[in-house]
Amino acid sequence: MARYYIGNSKFKPFIQAAVGFGKNKTTDDNDEMSFNTTCLDLNAGVAVFANKYVSLDLALGYLYTANTYKEDHDLKLIAEGLNISFGFSVYL
Secondary structure, three states: OEEEEOOOOOEEEEEEEEEEEEEEEEEOOOOEEEEEEEEEEEEEEEEEEOOOOEEEEEEEEEEEEEEEEOOOOOEEEEEEEEEEEEEEEEOO
16 A cells, blocks of 8 residues: 655645455355455545644545456456545554
């Protein structure tokens, strides 16, 4: 994940990008399936700094996630859409 802040005030707009890779395993009564997972997350928002080390963040973004299963047949599950996120960051 990378984030770029714009400006030096208490209210800092930012842009952010994140890429993730991994494996996902699911099981039910009869089968176990393993997926390769890829995700991309792009956001723009604003961080409100309470002090030098803590900020409250609000962002609007786009999230794309693909899960690929290739055991017996090709299967690709894709989820994508817009998201709104709210949280806080602590800077060490």
